Amino acid sequence: MTTDIKQKAVKSKIQRLVSILKTIILYGLMFIVIYTAVNWWRQPVMPANPQLQLTDYQGQAVDLAALSHEQPTLVYFWGTWCSVCSFTSPTIDQLAADGYPVITIAIQSGSNQDLQSYLTEKNFSFKTINDQEGEIFDDWQGQVTPSYVVLENGEMSQGLTSIQPLWSLKLRLWLASVF
Known part of the structure; x- marks a missing residue:
């Protein structure tokens, strides 16, 4: 029993x-x-006539269309004021250091000198465009930071937001290159 x-x-x-x-x-x-x-x-939405020829905060020309024709390119929208970006930006810096094509757009993050100081302080080496007035982000109908866009052949193939682990970003770029 x-x-x-x-x-x-x-x-x-x-x-x-x-x-x-x-x-x-x-x-x-x-x-x-x-x-x-x-x-x-x-997620951001690609404008009908996006401005893909930009200038980084150091005055260097950046042609997103040309870059994305070579291989899928990650565009990272962020801000120095964004607390979540303080967690995601090191991942983006690592992705760029690993040889992946990454262009970042710093939204309303001050003057070029302010941005340079921030990037130096954080030891970030990714290529950055200073969107001082937030016009580029607005053009992409961005709602939150961080936001990401994968460009392939001058067209948006993926859009996402929030914290993304390194493996996820690498996987997305790889998938964009395969399909």
């Missing part, structure tokens, strides 16, 4: 664990769906 009680207790624990596991999976799937929908809604 005690064996029967023990079996029922074990069965009850298993049922409880399965129930908890189902709940975790359900909430996880709901999170993924909601996160994906919000990310899609907030």
Whole structure:
């Protein structure tokens, strides 16, 4: 009789664990769906006639269309004032250091000298365009920072927002080059 009680207790624990596991999976799937929908809604939108020939904060010409014809290029919209960007910018710097084509656009981050000081202080070496008035970001209908765009052959192939791990960005650039 005690064996029967023990079996029922074990069965009850298993049922409880399965129930908890189902709940975790359900909430996880709901999170993924909601996160994906919000990310899609907030992503930048490529303008009809985008300005792809820009000048970085040091006065060097940057041709996003030409870069993206060579290989998919990541455009990273960020700001020195953005607290989330303080977590994502080191990842972007690493991506650029690893040889991936990355152009960053600093939104309303002060003068070129202010931006230079910030980049030097943080030891960032990625190529940066200073969007002092936020006009470029507005043109792309940007809503949040950080935001990212993958350009391929002068066209936007992907847009995303929020924190992105290095492996995810590398995967996105690789997928853009394959498909």
